Ligand code: B12
Ligand code: SF4
C-alpha cells in the first residue's frame with residue numbers, strides 16, 4: 001500500500017490524541033516467544049491463566065487475524081501529576097487507573113479512527129485491541145520503534161517516558177514498516193533505579209518481572225490472600241504500583257495526557273479515601289437505612305451513581321452480598337477499579353489502612 005495511507009493514518013491518529021503511531025510487519029517474533037516461554041517457566045507469570053495456556057500465540061499475530069500482514073502500533077500517554085497524600089486514610093491509585101478504564105476508552109478512539117471518512121472501508125478485515133489480547137504488546141511496540149525496553153520491563157519512549165498505553169490494529173493490508181531508529185541502541189545505560197527501589201524485589205532480573213512478588217499483580221489480579229511478608233511492603237499502594245516508573249529518569253519528561261478520559265477528574269484520581277470501600281463490606285451495617293446514610297456521605301462518588309444507588313437501596317429491605325455487589329458495580333462503573341472485584345478492593349484498603357507510612361516518590 002502507498003506511503004500516503006500511512007501518513008493519513010498517522011495524521012488522524014494524532015488528531016484523535018495518540019502521541020505516536022508506527023507500522024510493523026505482522027510476522028511472528030520468535031526471539032520474544034523464546035523469552036516469554038523462558039520467563040513463564042520460572043513461575044514469573046504467577047496465576048495469570050491467560051499467560052499460562054499451552055501453545056501460546058502471544059508472538060504470532062496470524063492466530064488473531066488470518067492473513068495478518070501489518071500491525072499498526074499506537075501509543076497513548078496517560079500521565080497526570082500526583083498531588084500529595086490528603087491523609088493517611090487515603091490509598092494511592094497507580095497513574096494508569098486514575099481516570100476511566102483505558103480498554104474501553106482506547107477501543108472507542110480506534111473505532112473513531114477506523115470510521116474516519118478518509119479511511120472508509122480500509123480496515124474491512126482488521127482487528128483492534130488494547131491489552132486484553134494474547135499478544136506481546138511491548139515486544140511488538142519495541143520492534144515497531146515506539147520505544148525501548150526498560151529494566152522495569154516496560155516500553156519506554158525516548159521522548160516522553162513510559163506512562164503510555166499500547167494499542168494496535170492488526171490488518172491484512174500491507175503497509176510499509178516504519179524506518180525507525182534502532183531501539184536497541186537506546187538503553188538504560190548503567191541505571192538500575194527501578195530494580196533498586198522495588199520494595200518487594202519483583203524485578204529480580206533485568207527486563208523481567210516476577211509477578212508473584214509485584215504489588216501491581218497482587219492489588220489488581222490476585223483475588224485471594226496476599227502473603228503478609230509481601231503486603232507488609234505495599235505502603236500506600238491501594239491499586240497498582242508506579243514505583244518503578246516514578247523513579248525512572250526517562251519519566252522526568254512526562255507531560256499530561258491529551259485524553260480527558262485519563263485525567264484524575266474523570267475517575268477517582270490519585271488518592272482514594274479507603275473507608276469508602278470498607279463501607280461495602282458485608283456485615284458492616286445491619287440496616288439498609290444506615291448503609292444508605294453512610295453512602296450519601298461518600299465524597300468519591302459521582303452524583304448520577306449516587307442517585308442510582310439510592311433507587312437500588314429503596315427496593316431492598318435487607319443488606320445482602322448481592323446488593324453490595326450491585327452498589328460496587330455502580331460506584332466503580334467505567335473505571336479500572338472494577339477489575340479486582342469488591343472483596344479484593346476491600347482487602348487492599350485494609351492493608352493500606354494498617355500500614356500508615358509516609359508518601360513514596
Ligand atoms: C500481564 C500484564 C501485567 C502483569 C505482568 C507484567 C509483566 N511485566 O509481564 C502485572 C499485573 C504485574 C502488570 C503490571 C503492570 N502493567 Co501490565 N500488562 C500485562 C499484559 C496483559 C501482558 C504482559 C505480558 O505478556 N507479560 C509477559 C511477559 C513475559 O512479557 P514481557 O514483559 O513483554 O516479557 C518480555 C521480557 O521478559 C523479555 N525477556 C525475557 N527474558 C529476557 C532476557 C533478556 C536478556 C531480555 C532483553 C528480555 C527478556 O521477553 C519477554 C517477551 O518479549 C500487558 C498487555 C499485553 N497484552 O501485552 C499489560 C501491559 C504490559 N501493562 C501495562 C501497564 C501500564 C502496567 C502497569 C504500569 C500498571 C500499574 N501501574 O500497576 C504495571 C507495570 C509493572 C511492570 N513493571 O511491568 C502496559 C504497559 C505499557 C508500557 N509502556 O510498557 C501494557 C502493555 C498494557 C497496555 N496495552 O498498555 N501487567
Ligand atoms: S510495579 Fe511496584 S512492585 Fe511491581 S515491579 Fe514495579 S516497583 Fe516493583
Ligand code: SF4
Pocket residue numbers: 150151152153187188191192193194195244247248249250
Ligand atoms: S529506572 Fe533506570 S534502569 Fe529502570 S527503566 Fe528507567 S532508565 Fe532503565
